[in-house]
Amino acid sequence: MDIPYYSQQELWRKLTSDQIGFYTDKTSSKIPEKPGIYAWFLPVDISGELSKAIRKYKEYQGYDSTIKNSYCVRGISEFQWSTLRYDAHITNDYRVQSTLENKWIEMSEELSGKKFKALRQAINLTSIFSKPLYVGLTKNLSGRYEQHLAGTRKNSFYKRFTDFSNEKGLDISIKQLIFCCIPFEHFSSLEEDFMDEDAIQVIEYIVKNISGPIFGEV
Structure with missing residues (x-):
């Protein structure tokens, strides 16, 4: 087994x-100040x-944004x-x-430190296969990243995620999440008002219904 090992920053930069x-x-300083769609992923x-x-990751997946806690049903x-x-x-x-x-335990004991780290990084990359925590559209990707990180909006994603992590005693903060974004610069040939409010609402509606972001409000 030969899996290359990179630093965490280089892993995602590639x-x-x-x-x-x-x-x-x-690497957040590299986020473009351009319109686009974005998602937060749990690493x-x-x-x-x-x-x-x-079990820690399953805990996050069971979040219900309606009650701001783990999903439950009563009737x-x-x-x-x-x-x-x-x-x-x-x-x-x-x-x-x-x-x-047990095989995982054996591998952790038998592989050298660097090889085991490389194996963990291969698993780390599969973060993008999981359901996103939050999805949104914005006219400024860099600016929206900073807004979420600062928790500037009432009942924001930052607050929901942080409150839940603290309540459950989990050790992941919003700064440790992966911010994935798709700039719309390749649509520059379209009219400047392509990202007007109607377009944003329609695209968000489609994407959220298909991806089902865990911490997104319904």
């Missing part, structure tokens, strides 16, 4: 082009106990002459395969 960019807080970094790491149902009350909560359980979890 995927970045004029058409799409992946940025961390260390998948598996370290320590595998089960604990997986009343009638059966014959009885009334049933139900209360179900999403959990961070998953389908455990002990054989594969």
Whole structure:
């Protein structure tokens, strides 16, 4: 197994082009000041106990923006002459395969430090396969990144994500997330009002309904 190892900044820089960019807080100064669509992703970094790491990410995936907490459903149902009350909560359980979890432990012990880090980085890249935490459109990608990071808007993504992380005792801050963006500069031949409010609302509506961002408000 020969997987190249890069620094965290170079790892995402290698995927970045004029058409799409992946940025961390260390490379955020490179985010273009141009209109475009963006998404926040949770970086998948598996370290320590595998089960604990997986459960941490499952915790984020169970977030419900309506109640600002983990998803739950409550209700009343009638059966014959009885009334049933139900209360179900999403959990961070998953389908455990002990054989594969033991193989992960073996690999962490047998591979050299650098090779194991390279393996973790390969997993880190799969962060973009996961459901986005938040999706939006803006006339200034760089400016919107700073707005989210500062939590300048009431009930913003920053507040929802930070409050949930703190409440659940999780160790991921918004600065550790991956900011992915697609500048619309390749549409420069279109009229300047291409990114008017109607266009923004329509594109956001389509993308959010397809991608289902976890921390986006419905």
